[in-house]
Amino acid sequence: MSNRDVQPFQFACPKCEERISFVFGQADAELQGAEKVEGFEAPFKGEKPFVDLHLDFPVYVGKYEMGMTTFLRVTQELGMGAYSHLNQRLHMLNYLHPVQRDLFSLITQYKRGDLDSFEKVCARIPGVTLTSRKKQDVLAALYSATSIMSSPFTIHEHNAEISDVAPKIYYWLLDNHRDKTIEFIDSILSNSFLKNLHNDCLSLYPKLVSMDLAFRPALFYDYADTEELGDIPARMSTADFETCNNFYKDLAEVFSRQITLIAGINNLLKRGDCNQFEPSLKQTKKGTRPGLESLDAFANVDLGNKIDFIDKSFYAIHLGAIDNKLRNAIAHYKYDYKESSQRVTYYPSKEGMSREKFYEIQFMSFIRKSLLLFREVHSVNHIIKATLFLCVLVLKKDI
Structure with a gap:
């Protein structure tokens, strides 16, 4: 058992896909989707599927072993x-x-x-x-x-490092490209980009905390020896895909806007002008890329291409957290979810009325991707924090 005061559990019957749910710590909670077996005698003999549920760790599905509790299983592995x-x-x-x-x-x-x-x-x-x-x-x-x-949800050492480095970057920019840096700050204040981006980031924190049940078992993979991010085969004991799917899309949308801030700072560091992108990236066989004409134009570029258009970024983006195919499929409601196996099948391609090309991912893998992407958003929020304090304490700007 977890130490959480209220513990809702759910899983699905592998035969009929009926969702079975129950809650500990809530007086009026009822068993739903199944019936209690009267006069049940332990131990389990393998006649029925065995599911070892725990809110804090991945679900164990397999053969029942007397005395092999979740605690023992987890401590042996970690x-x-x-x-x-x-x-x-x-x-x-x-x-x-x-x-x-x-x-x-x-x-x-x-x-x-x-x-x-x-x-x-x-x-x-x-x-x-x-x-x-x-x-x-x-x-x-x-x-x-x-x-x-x-x-x-985050890694303390990474938070501390970026909190320390971000202000130093701005001090270097003020020493080396003061006028262009102040011009950049003035522009993102006057068009409300910084304020809107900050508010968008802030809106994600309550959403994450409200979904703690889904993210609890995903923390396990910070410590496990191996992790196949694309296909973690484990399941979780509560929360269904429908309650969590839009969060990844929201994270990706906000992170895409954050990348615009990263690009502006990177351009200042590399070329002394927030609007100047790497010249070799601007040219194509058909001419100049419209999205690299200025930072304002760059803001309209999609997330996948934005990352490719930042040359040797001062901020190292965790590419494993970003899955544009998954984001697009969620945004266009082109996915199926099988409750018993917790497998998500999504269809990101434009195929007219057909659905032939598909990808699959476990729900646990999806939550893990969401966790990693939140860490990216949170890290860039430290850079936003440094930008805000620069405005208030150094440049004496009204934010």
Whole structure:
């Protein structure tokens, strides 16, 4: 059993695909999709399928072994050191569950610009302190909240590294390309690109926390010895694909906009002008690429091509988190989901009325991709944070 206060479980019958669900920790919860077997005598003898459910770890489906609990199975595979670290992150998720409403409210009030309500919510959340209503202190309180929400899902060392490097990049740009850097900042402030991008990022944190049940077992693969990201064969004990599919699409859309910020900074670093892309990438057999004429034009390029058009990026993008075929199939509702095996079949090609070309992925693999993509979004949000503090503390800009 997990230490979560309410534990909903579900799986599907491999014969009829009927969803079976039940909840521990909720007085009025009923077993749905199945009936209790009266007078059942353990142990399981193999006459029926055996499913070992646990919210925090991948589902085990196979032969029943007396005494082989999930704890023993996981610690044997990971070792006690890795298990203990993973368990700490799972406990952090348990902390988030009862305070998530206040955390969500804090982001809502910040986006609304309601400092009275923002201050009241800050006072209710342990670890979030609003020392004054100065813009830098409001941002500090806000990022304390996003840090709390993201900490179980992200890698601390990576967060610390990018938080340290991002301000140094801006200081170098101000020393070497001051006028063009300030011109870049002025442009993303005047067209509200920075504000809109920041708000888009903030909207993703509550969605992630609200889906913690799906992401709990995906954390296991941070510690497992091997991982085939494209086809992790494991299953999970709760949450269905329909409740999670749009989150990956939302992550990809926001990350695509973040790449525009990355491209602008990269162009400044390489060529001293946010609008100047690598000349060799601009030319094609038919002429000049329209999407590389300026940073504004680049914003309209699709995610897959954006990554290809950034030369030797200062920010290393985790390409394994990005699956444009999957994103497009979700966006156009071209997929099937088999509940019992938790396998997603998606059809990303334009085939008229036919559906012949397809790809398959396990639901666990899909959630793992979503987790990795969120980490990318969160990492770039540290660069957004550095940009905002640059505006407020160094350039004295109104954001």
